[in-house]
Amino acid sequence: MRTVKLALFGLGTVGSGVVKILQSHKEDFRRHVGVDVELVACTSRVRDEAVNLGIADMFTTAEAIFDNPEIDIVIELIGGTGFAREVVERSLRSGKHVVTANKALMASCGGELLALAAERNVNLAFEASVGGGIPIISPMKHSLISNEISAVLGIVNGTTNYMLTKMDQEGLTYDDALEDARRKGFAEADPSADVDGYDAAAKIAILASIAFNTRVTIDDVIPEGIRSITPADLVNAREMGYAIKLLAIARRTEDGIDIRVHPTMLPLSHPLASVNGVYNAIYVIGDSVGETMFFGEGAGSGPAASAVVGDVLEVARLINAGVGPIVGCTCTDSLPIRPMSELVTKYYIRLSVIDQPGVLAATSAVFGNHGVSIYSMIQRGSFAGSADLIYVTHRANEANMMAALKEIAKLDTVNEVAAIIRLED
Numbered sequence: 001m002r003t004v005k006l007a008l009f010g011l012g013t014v015g016s017g018v019v020k021i022l023q024s025h026k027e028d029f030r031r032h033v034g035v036d037v038e039l040v041a042c043t044s045r046v047r048d049e050a051v052n053l054g055i056a057d058m059f060t061t062a063e064a065i066f067d068n069p070e071i072d073i074v075i076e077l078i079g080g081t082g083f084a085r086e087v088v089e090r091s092l093r094s095g096k097h098v099v100t101a102n103k104a105l106m107a108s109c110g111g112e113l114l115a116l117a118a119e120r121n122v123n124l125a126f127e128a129s130v131g132g133g134i135p136i137i138s139p140m141k142h143s144l145i146s147n148e149i150s151a152v153l154g155i156v157n158g159t160t161n162y163m164l165t166k167m168d169q170e171g172l173t174y175d176d177a178l179e180d181a182r183r184k185g186f187a188e189a190d191p192s193a194d195v196d197g198y199d200a201a202a203k204i205a206i207l208a209s210i211a212f213n214t215r216v217t218i219d220d221v222i223p224e225g226i227r228s229i230t231p232a233d234l235v236n237a238r239e240m241g242y243a244i245k246l247l248a249i250a251r252r253t254e255d256g257i258d259i260r261v262h263p264t265m266l267p268l269s270h271p272l273a274s275v276n277g278v279y280n281a282i283y284v285i286g287d288s289v290g291e292t293m294f295f296g297e298g299a300g301s302g303p304a305a306s307a308v309v310g311d312v313l314e315v316a317r318l319i320n321a322g323v324g325p326i327v328g329c330t331c332t333d334s335l336p337i338r339p340m341s342e343l344v345t346k347y348y349i350r351l352s353v354i355d356q357p358g359v360l361a362a363t364s365a366v367f368g369n370h371g372v373s374i375y376s377m378i379q380r381g382s383f384a385g386s387a388d389l390i391y392v393t394h395r396a397n398e399a400n401m402m403a404a405l406k407e408i409a410k411l412d413t414v415n416e417v418a419a420i421i422r423l424e425d
Contacts, residue, residue, distance in 0.1 A: 010077035011049035017305025101128035107202035114329035125311035133303025147286030158278035197223030204248035224262035256336035346423035
């Protein structure tokens with residue numbers, strides 16, 4: 001067994017977790033996995049992190065790492081698509097294997113990077129880019145490879161799931177739930193990537209690429225976030241037998257790939273409906289395996305670092321065995337991305353209206369004129385002359401629904417279209 005040498009870019013939360021795992025389990029890896037891995041170099045914006053972790057003697061420059069022929073695996077934990085892309089590309093070009101947790105990078109230019117890895121006959125592993133410590137990418141590439149995947153649905157952002165859980169269980173407003181998430185360290189100072197759905201969009205783009213063997217990028221996903229969700233919507237949903245989750249959805253259809261991120265009402269009987277707090281879950285449907293769900297902590301130093309080190313050990317095993325990459329890029333098909341306007345689903349609509357006669361008839365008429373059939377309607381009590389009209393529709397076309405709501409918003413008796421939530425049955 002030869003020692004596989006590692007270099008680490010980034011000593012933040014996840015990077016520090018990786019160092020600690022390597023320090024505490026080195027002998028376990030030798031005995032149980034049959035590999036000897038050694039961290040020999042690291043770099044970060046702040047050298048103090050290396051000092052705190054006891055690896056100051058390994059601190060060096062990026063150029064020194066790129067130029068060192070003895071380094072076998074580069075671990076990229078910088079994040080973003082700027083310098084991180086340079087790190088991955090230069091490492092691959094120099095014949096080094098790469099392990100990354102960078103969802104933004106893999107969702108935007110994963111195809112090009114995987115092609116470069118194949119050209120250089122090295123591995124590019126990215127298990128930690130989706131779901132933190134939840135094994136999902138490797139199972140989809142290996143264990144489920146005999147299946148035609150028809151759908152992947154996921155709660156893949158712990159921050160928003162935590163906020164929605166607090167709003168549902170404790171009646172917190174969006175602002176109060178966000179402040180609570182910040183205090184607990186679950187939300188960033190700028191939470192836009194989480195609450196506006198961009199983080200989830202990157203992750204579902206990665207999963208869809210693997211599931212449907214077609215390159216899907218983050219630009220193919222239209223994200224909607226949770227800013228408009230209120231405790232009232234969560235109460236209404238529960239009374240109707242649903243839970244509201246920020247869901248990332250990718251489906252194989254006759255017309256191509258249906259992919260989207262938005263707040264979704266799920267039946268309380270669905271396994272994803274009971275996933276609360278900072279937990280993530282990914283629900284995969286295959287033609288042979290049926291319905292499966294992968295559940296666990298989706299973020300944080302420990303879970304993400306666990307996935308990174310798992311990739312490192314797998315690549316180290318292949319190096320010791322003297323074999324090349326087993327499963328590289330699987331995007332050999334070219335399924336089209338289905339436009340969001342062609343979506344057909346059910347909708348929950350909450351309108352804030354002036355509480356006076358004729359409002360119900362006027363809004364219902366607009367829905368009817370646009371081919372949107374109403375399944376049920378509830379009126380919530382009046383406050384200061386306003387009331388909420390809550391519609392649940394039969395299956396309707398997205399373009400027709402948006403046209404109807406645009407017209408309804410212009411009615412003199414309508415204050416606002418307060419909430420639009422799609423239903424998944």
